[in-house]
Amino acid sequence: MLIIGQVRAFQAEEVIFREGDAGDGLYIVIDGTVRISKHTAAGEEALAVLEANAFFGEMALVDFSTRAADAVANVPTETFFIPLKELRTLIESHHGIALKVLYALCEVLTQRLRETNERYMTVFTLAQWGGGMPEGNLFPIP
DSSP: OOOOEEEEEETTTOOEEOOTSSOOEEEEEEEEEEEEEEETTTTEEEEEOOTTTOETTTHHHOOOOOOOOEEEEESEEEEEOOOOOOHHHHHHOOOOHHHHHHHHEEEEEEEHHHHHHHHHHHHHHHHTTTEEEOOTOSSOOO
């Protein structure tokens, strides 16, 4: 049996990684919840709260870039961490596993993109309408 990762435990509010850290691997939530967030001038903006069986840190697998957001344990949380190098080696040597991993990545990235599009359109609509509809105008004037 090939084991390429390890269980990592985190306390509530413990930082798993910070935006800008090296993308060194993929995490899978075993138990607990993980908050993915970015910091803005207004404070922390939660992008997602991930529960058991969700994975995060996958962008490093695709583009080798640094972390795009913070990951913080909301409550005591266990994750399974797969280092990037070992994961890439596994994908390159086991094509059946590679297809499953890449398909799962595509599913999650597609869902996250759809959610981002919906958030963007909500913000855009609120900004365009200014919180209310102008009297006598069905469409806002830019």
